[in-house]
Amino acid sequence: MSSGFNPADFNPHDPAFLKDPYPTYALFREKWPIYTVEPYKASWIFRYDDCKEVLDRKDIWVKNPPGGSKPPYSVGPYGMMAFLPEGMFSSDPPRHEKLRALVEPLFLGAINTAPPYAEGVAGSLLSTARARGRIELVSDYALPLPSSVLFNLLGIPNDSDYPGVWEGLIAWQAQIAAAHDITQAPMMRGLGASFSMALNSFFEGMLLGEPAKAGLFPELCQAFQGPGWSNEDAQVCASDFVVAGYLSTTFIIGTGTRNLLEHPEQLEVLRAEPGLIHQALEEMMRYDGPVHIVDRIAAVDTKLGEHEFKAGDKVSAIIGSANRDPSAFNEPDAFEIERLPLKEAEEAQLGFGNGIHYCIGAPLVRLVAPVAFEELLNTFPGLALDGEPQWQTDPYLRAVTNLPLRF
Secondary structure: OOOOOOHHHOOOOOHHHHHOOHHHHHHHHHHOOEEEEOOOOEEEEOOHHHHHHHHHOOOOEEOOOOOOOOOOOOOHHHHHHHHOOOOOOOOOOOHHHHHHHHHHHHHHHHHHHHHHHHHHHHHHHHHHHHHHOOEEHHHHHHOHHHHHHHHHHHOOOOOOOOOOHHHHHHHHHHHHHHOOOOOOOHHHHHHHHHHHHHHHHHHHHHHHOOOOOOOHHHHHHHHOOOOOOOHHHHHHHHHHHHHHOOHHHHHHHHHHHHHHHHOHHHHHHHHHOHHHHHHHHHHHHHHHOOEOEEEEEEOOOEEEOOEEEOOOOEEEEEHHHHOOOOOOOOOOOOOOOOOOOHHHHHHHOOOOOOHHHOOOOHHHHHHHHHHHHHHHHHHOOOOEEOOOOOEOOOOOEOOEOOOEEEO
16 A cells, blocks of 8 residues: 555545555554544544543443433334443443353353254354355355354244244344444444344244243343343344354354465364364454454543543544454464464454453354354365455444355
């Protein structure tokens, strides 16, 4: 990138930036490590240490403005959403900590069955692809595999019993995620809100209708029967899991496969020593992870580096930039699956965030994604790219939206 780059001209929705944001991140890290980016009206934070501080300091950097804020859909056709409680992903202490203490043990207990289930689903999907003679990795594999695992864990009726349910939930979730992109037309963003309502209504129906016999959702419903909780708390937590519970796995399967195929020497290392898959996953999360931006708001007047912030000011920790910061990683633009020992790699990369909002779904990603890669690479030893992918249009997310492969 030219040294004449003007940060005032930076467009986070430029297709060239979305295809490869890392040279731009490097310029910001070096020259403008904290910079207000339009049209988000937030100070983007590009360096590793600054991002880590924003994520860690729960007393200073929070999810919601001090004193609260008006819900985005408090009136009109989406007004009912203003009456739903905050979920775990959008709440601050003390509510967040109480929710997490209740939900996380149930989630960690439920995911033990994920690897064998994922292996069965992967085998079926890859058999179908082999019979067809081609594979579009995202739609044929990276999306249906982790979503099936999550829906099964939650206890959502499967498609054999209730045709179209899982497929419909995937479509709703896709529209909710797409609506986060501020360049989408108002109608498309409105559809995202509509499907958010539909998702909550779906879980209300599961709660009020014939109870699920097993799964995480009935366990959540039971846990929220205690004092101070409501059925709506169970609904919003389940909805959060659907919205954010499998996309990271989908994205890392797609982008991770692409990076393995574009670095054949690393792919050969992995094929020669399959046990490195867990280290490889951590390097994928560091090198080209799914979540690139995490927002926070100053709870009090504070200072970060040489920049002063007032209570209520918005900042965005650019995780994708932090994970390529040479002050934290040696030769950060190199893709090296043996870069760090496993435990050290897990603690160093910020792909799952940090602090109290560290991704609750990270253990599930670390169980399902290795199975997905192992099954894919074992089934198709001659796997190769078969065209250029498209990329997410939302700079908050980093992933291919399609990946045509031949085998």
